Amino acid sequence: xxDQSKFIEYIDDALEKSKETALSQLFFxxxxxxxxxxxxxxxxxxxxxxxxxxxxxIVLASYPKCGSNWILHIxxxxxxxxxxxxYTCPEFPVLECGDAEKYQRMKLFPSPRIxxxxxxxxxxxxxxxxxxxxxxxxxxxxxxxAVSFFRxxxxxxxxxxxxxxxxxxxxFMKGQVSWGSYFDFAINWNKYIDNENVxxxxxxxxxxxxxxxxxxxxxxxGFSLADEQxxxxxxxxxxxxxxxxxxESHGAIGPFLFRKGEVGDWKNLFNETQNQExxxxxxxxxxxxxxxxxxxYESHCLA
Ligand SMILES: Nc1ncnc2c1ncn2[C@@H]1O[C@H](COP(=O)(O)OS(=O)(=O)O)[C@@H](OP(=O)(O)O)[C@H]1O
Numbered sequence: 001x002x003d004q005s006k007f008i009e010y011i012d013d014a015l016e017k018s019k020e021t022a023l024s025q026l027f028f029x030x031x032x033x034x035x036x037x038x039x040x041x042x043x044x045x046x047x048x049x050x051x052x053x054x055x056x057x058i059v060l061a062s063y064p065k066c067g068s069n070w071i072l073h074i075x076x077x078x079x080x081x082x083x084x085x086x087y088t089c090p091e092f093p094v095l096e097c098g099d100a101e102k103y104q105r106m107k108l109f110p111s112p113r114i115x116x117x118x119x120x121x122x123x124x125x126x127x128x129x130x131x132x133x134x135x136x137x138x139x140x141x142x143x144x145x146a147v148s149f150f151r152x153x154x155x156x157x158x159x160x161x162x163x164x165x166x167x168x169x170x171x172f173m174k175g176q177v178s179w180g181s182y183f184d185f186a187i188n189w190n191k192y193i194d195n196e197n198v199x200x201x202x203x204x205x206x207x208x209x210x211x212x213x214x215x216x217x218x219x220x221x222g223f224s225l226a227d228e229q230x231x232x233x234x235x236x237x238x239x240x241x242x243x244x245x246x247x248e249s250h251g252a253i254g255p256f257l258f259r260k261g262e263v264g265d266w267k268n269l270f271n272e273t274q275n276q277e278x279x280x281x282x283x284x285x286x287x288x289x290x291x292x293x294x295x296x297y298e299s300h301c302l303a
Contacts, residue, residue, distance in 0.1 A: 008251035010092035014038045015158040015253070023160035026178075031123065033180040039097045047100035051125040052107070053115075057133040058221065059095075060116045061124075063185045064178060065148035066140035067203045068094075068116050069250070069257055073242060074214055075114055075136070075221070077233045082223050089114060118179040120188040132197050134221060137189055139291070140203035141300040142182050143266030143278055146172045148259065150269070156256045165269050173277065183285040190291040200291070204263050204300050210234045263300060275303070 017038040018026075027034035030045050053059075058075055062068045076087040091106065092098050095117040106113065117124065128135070140148075150168040154161045162168040168177075175181025193200050199220040206213040211234045218225050235241065239261030246254025270278070279302070286292030 006090055007092060010098070011251060011253050015156075018158045018160060021160060023162065026160050027176070033120070033123070034176060034178065035096075036178045039094075039178075041100070043100040044096065044098060044102070047103055048096060048125055051095075051103045051127060053125060053127040053131045053133045054111060054113065055131050055133060056111045056113075057128070057131075058112050058114045059124075059128055059133050059135040060114065060138065061121070061135055061189070062116075062118060062138040063140075063145060063182050064118050065145050065152065066138050067206070068118070068138060070203075070206070070237065070242065071136060071138050071201065071217075072114060072116055073249075074217060074233060074237050077236060078214070078218050078221065078223055078225070079112060079114070081225055081229050081233065087114065094118065118185075120180070120185050121192045122188055129197075135195075135198045136201055136217065136220070137193065137198060138201045138203060139186070139295055141263075141266075141295060141297065142282065143270060143275075143301050144203075144263060145182060146278075147266050147269050149177065151259055152256060155259070156253065166274075169270075169274055173281065183281060186291055186295075187285055187289075190286070190289050193291050193294075200294055202294065202296065204296065207261075207263055210237060266301070267303065 014036075015038075021038060026036050026038070028037050028040075028042070029035075030040070030042055058079075060068055060071050060075065062071070072093060079087045090109070091102055093114065093116045095115045096119055146169065149172065150162065150165055153159050153168065162171070171177050172182070175184060179185070192198055199217070201213065201217065211230055214234050214237070215227075215230050218230065239258065242249070243255065243258040243261070246258045248254075250257055282292070282297050282301070286295065286297075
């Protein structure tokens with residue numbers, strides 16, 4: 001986990017900026033992708049190009065709302081179990097968020113560094129691939145992802161809200177939301193997903209069997225842990241356990257970040273036309289691809 005005070009400080013600062021930011025002013029575009037002005041800056045993106053990854057960095061890549069805080073917690077606990085030292089990151093953990101000098105400070109951090117990111121694979125610094133850092137890519141079905149994203153905007157008091165779910169859905173489908181299009185993100189990662197240093201993780205699989213998911217993550221990272229240790233980490237990583245601790249771990253935003261944690265919440269918001277539009281888009285973008293099969297769209301997105 002990030003140093004809690006740093007995480008909370010960074011989020012409080014972003015929320016403070018959000019209060020004065022209308023939805024129409026929330027985004028700036030960098031290399032064709034919209035990012036929130038409250039969290040990202042062009043100078044930081046430019047500085048990121050020169051970021052020096054290490055072979056033992058652990059990268060957690062996901063589109064927003066696919067469970068990055070969940071995986072960060074799991075991987076931090078795995079590192080703790082192996083190293084016997086509580087993992088803390090003295091920066092906000094999202095690689096592309098923060099000031100341009102953060103990459104200089106990060107040079108001093110001990111290994112392993114856990115880097116989370118919402119960037120498309122071709123926007124990541126090349127050193128991650130050159131130095132063969134391990135990358136966990138977390139996906140969640142696009143319907144629940146969209147609902148979680150909308151709820152976050154409209155439930156957190158200081159974050160600019162959308163006029164309605166229908167309005168958010170329109171923008172989501174156009175990719176005019178923070179970090180751009182879910183489908184572009186997926187198409188982009190599909191090109192790299194079977195690389196030996198990349199492991200795909202599905203949110204819905206973790207929900208179904210957390211112990212098995214954590215074991216697979218642990219093996220991919222080259223850790224050797226007893227079943228008992230895996231089970232203990234699993235018990236602390238359930239939605240309920242993380243939500244109960246969320247105020248302490250993530251501050252005021254905690255209960256909004258750990259909102260519902262379910263598969264199928266989309267059924268409460270999607271209308272028939274929206275279902276059809278999403279199903280069509282999935283087909284156009286991902287049907288027949290390696291990633292498309294792994295997402296188990298039929299099980300999770302067709303009523
Ligand atoms: N332990 C656990 N089990 C199940 N689900 C969990 C868990 N931890 C986080 N979540 C759910 O993940 C959603 C938030 O995703 P992110 O952490 O990626 O959000 S963010 O992009 O960093 O803002 C958000 O989904 P929704 O509840 O559907 O909104 C969280 O509740």
